[in-house]
Amino acid sequence: MDDNKSKLCPYCGEDIKVMAIKCKHCHSMLADIGQQVQYADALTEKPTWEQKVKHIGKKTSRAGAWWTIFISVPLAPILGLFLFGVEGLKWGAGIGVLLFIGALVELLKKD
Secondary structure (H helix, E strand, C coil): CCCCCEEECCCCCCEEECCCCECCCCCCECCCHHHHHHHHHHHCCCCCHHHHHCCCCCCCCCHHHHHHHHHHHHHHHHHHHHHHHHHHHHHHHHHHHHHHHHHHHHHHCCC
16 A cells, blocks of 8 residues: 555445545545545645745746737737727737837846
């Protein structure tokens, strides 16, 4: 029996998975769902918020900036035209210029 993957049912003594809520052999309930969820959370180590966001501020790929220049900038005026007509074309062009400037600044940043 692998202690990490299985355990003995306290009612029938058969091998069951550690995460089991109900025994597949005797159909006894092993624990309420809340206890099992807490146990599962304890077993699977989740990254902390700091670990999730540690990459922010570090060197990033420039792919996003290139994507903005070649896809978003041309699409902004077209989308504005389709949604709001000629006035939307003007707004879309303005947004496209702002996207372009932002992407250009990102590309020119020194690491």
